Amino acid sequence: MKYALISEYTDQYPVTLMCRVLKVSRSGYYRWLERPISDQAQRRLEMEELIKDTYEAFEAIYGAPRLAKELAELGHPCSVNYVAQIMFEQGIRALNGKGFKYPRHSLTMHNVSDNLLWRDFSACQPNEKWTTDITYIWVKDRWLYLAVVMDLFSRRIVGWSLDTSMTEALISKAMDMALRQRETTPGLIVHSDRGTQYRSQAYIDYLRANEISISMSRKGNCWDNAPMESFFSRLKVELIYPKNYRTIDEARSGIFAYIEIFYNRKRRHSANDGVSPVEYEEAAAMAA
Known part of the structure; x- marks a missing residue:
């Protein structure tokens, strides 16, 4: 088209x-x-991602009945038949016996990297450790997806991307923004969860081409990426929920102002001795 x-x-x-x-x-x-996406189609996309992530979190052991129960516990109730249909379409099935074979295109745990951080979120200098993640933002009648890259030295947001779909392109755009505005050296660690976007071959190749060391959280462990979880929580409490944006353009403008003007340059951060990320980096550069 x-x-x-x-x-x-x-x-x-x-x-x-x-x-x-x-x-x-x-x-x-x-x-x-600006075309609307039906509620049914949007829910289908979200459930596909949730089912894939939950399937991987339990090491491909759970079939449709157990996955349906796990999703219900997470606040996403759905029928066993609904889960089974999505699993069939995605070519995934539970590992349940010696005769089991992964389909060629199934979501096995491919492209998973070791956890290089082990919750050590401190850094001695800028561009030593970055962390990245995706969050959902509801705008009127659809979800938007925000990918963010944070420098753990100052907690500064160095790259971000907003889109109506949660794809590899979304996270690559955020990383490209970060790499274009920061002077990095080989060995930079970039940490993420094990989401399918972060394990895509194109994204892995992109990081390796920039001589980046890849780190990933353990299965289903959000605290392995706690700084990003904390940032997303602040963003939603301080901006998204109060503003209740009605259009994509409004949301994009508001997020830009929050990240680039308020959070990076004004908001005091406890990890930075009570100063903003930009001020913390400037002070460190003068002291060097």
Whole structure:
């Protein structure tokens, strides 16, 4: 579809130029961007991710009945048949006997890296340890997905990306922003959870090409990435819930102002002796 093609290359070419070349209107393209996603389709996408993550968290042992119970405990009730259907479509099944074989395309625990941090979130200098994660943000009638990269030295947000889909491109854009504005050296550790996006081959190759050491949390252990969990909690309490954004543009502008102006440059952080991330980095640079 022409609109989808334009959306894929907005970082490389002007929208006006692409619309002219493809002979479509700019207004039509922007209307397409704002097209509503049905509640049923959105829930399906979310449940697919939840089922995949839960399946992996329990080391491929659980089948549809147990996965359905785990999801209900997490606040996402669904029928066993619903889970079984998604598992069938994704080509995953429980490991339950010596005759079991993983399908060629099943979600085995591929591309999992060791936990290099082991909850040591301290850093001696900028660009030594980064951590990254994705959170969900509800805007009117759809979910937005925010990927963030944090430098653990100062807790500064050095990269972020907001989109309507939770894909490998989302996290790569956030990482690309961080790498473009920071001077990194080989050996930088980037820590994340074991989400499917962070284990995608394209993302792994991208980090390795930039000589980055990859670290991942243990299965289902959110505290292995506690600084990011803390940031997302602050973001939602201080911005998302009070503002209750109604459009994507409003949310994007608000998140930009919160991260780049308030959080990075004004908000005092206990891990920084009570100063903002930018002020903490500037003081460290002067003392060096």
